Every structure is written in C-alpha cells, then in structure tokens.
Amino acid sequence: MRMRFEIEPDEELAQLPFRVSTYFEYRMNVFVLQNGVEKEFCTSTFHSSILLDLAEGLINMYEQNQQPFVIEMFESTYEYTFTYFQKLLTITRYEGYNGETIEMMKCRFDDFVAAFVTEYDRYHKAILKQNRQAFENEYYCMMRDQINILKNHVNGVI
Template sequence: MKLVFEIEPYEDMLDEPFTTESYLLDRINMFVLENNKRKEFCTSTFNGSIVLDMAEGLIELYEQKEKKFTVEMYESTYEYTFTYFQKLLTITRYEGYNGETIEVLKCRFEDFVEAFVKEYEKYHRFILKQDPHAFENEDYCMMRDQINTLNNYLKKLI
C-alpha cells in the first residue's frame, strides 16, 4: 500500500511567495495506490489540519487511548472514521448530506501507518525546502513531532 498527498494551491496564490502558513491552507487530495491502481481516499481544504488530525488519531490508537477517531473534511459534509480492531484498520466515510456510510478502506493498521508516515515525511521535507523558516510555524513543528512518534511506534521503540 502507498498513500499519495497531492496539494493544490489556490489559484490566486500561485504568484505569491511560498510560505508554510499559506501552504497548510491549500487543498489536499489523498490517494491510495494498490496493485498499480490509484483510488481517491479523501479531499479537503486546510491540508495542514487534516494531516495533523489523522496523525494525532493514529498516535492515540497506538497509545490505546481510543479504538476509533473521526476526521471531518473541510468544504464538504464528509467525515472519515478510523476504527482499530485486532490489528486491522477500517476507514469509513459518512456523507452528512444524505446519511450514506461506505467503507473506504480496510487494511492492516501498521501497513496504513507506514504508508502514511512515508508520505507525511515527504510532505514535511517539501515544506522545509520551500520555506527555510518553516520551523517558526507551530504546526510544522507539531508535524515533525508526530512523524517521530509514529516512526518510533513502527520501529517498536516505544
């Protein structure tokens, strides 16, 4: 399994200098790649918030504080619920407009976390390449801490 984060900058910001703060507000499109097939996972504005919320929820699952967590998408009525049970992660999408719930993904928990962390690290490095002052942004620093925590869980260091 592989996850891909694609960030879409707002058109009116294309000619503006890159800043971490404005980048974290852009739209994110997440895709799951399996067996050479690309499947849309979720889409939302405020990508920084979405990624931070997902990482925080995954950390809480590792720490066994929760058995599930929900991430709400911005500019849509979608809510994604991540449920952990017996080493499996089930992700369902709830459509608030019509009340429909569908299973988006079911996989081994650690496979998802590993794929998420790999893409999260790429995302994090990209920001620093574009903005050498990224560490002045509180969210950027929280992302670094989350990546380190999730990597430590994957390596069974904590």
C-alpha cells in the same frame, strides 16, 4: 500500500512568495495505492488540520488501546471514521448530506501507518525545501513531532 498527497495551490495565493501558513490552506488530495490500484482517499482544504488530526488519531490508537476516531473534511460534508480491530484498520466515510455510509477501505493497521508516515515525512521535507524558516510555524513543528512519534511506533522503538 502507498500513499500520495497532492496539493492544489490556490491560483491567487500561488503568485505570492511561499509562506507555510498559506500553503497549509491549499486543497489536498490524498491517494492510496493498494494492490496496484490507486484511488482517491479524501480531499480537503486547510489540509494541515486534516494531517495533524489523522496523525494524532493514529498515535492515540497506538497509545490508548485502539480507540476509534473521526476526521471531518473541510469544504465537504464527509466524515471519516477510523476503527481498529484485530490488527485491521477499517475506514468508513459518512456523507452528511444524504446520510450514506461507505466502507472506504480495510487494511492492516501497520501497513496504513507506515504508508502514511512515509508520505507525511516526504511532504514535511518538501515544505522545508520551499522555506528554510518553516520551523517558525507552530503547525510545521507539530507535524515533525508527530512524524517522529509515528516512526518510533512503526519501528517498534516505543
């Protein structure tokens, strides 16, 4: 399993000098490659909030007996529920507009976390290449801490 984050820069904001806080407001598309097929997983603006919430939920699953969690997307009525049961992660999407619930995917929890933390780390490093003062941003630092915690869980250090 692999994951890929694709950032869609806002045309007006992209013309300004790079700022981490502005970058975090851009729309992000998350794609998952599973069994040789890539499909869109979710899309949201204010993507820093989505990433921070997803990482926090995964950390809590490790540390608090696999408690389910929900993430709401910005600019849509989608809600994603992450549920752990017997080493499997089930992700369902609820469409608030019409009340439809769709199972997005089911996969091994460890595979999902490993794919997420690999892409989260790549994304995090790419921001630093754009702006060496990225560590002045509170959310950027929170992301770094989450990446380290998740890496430790994936590697069995914690």
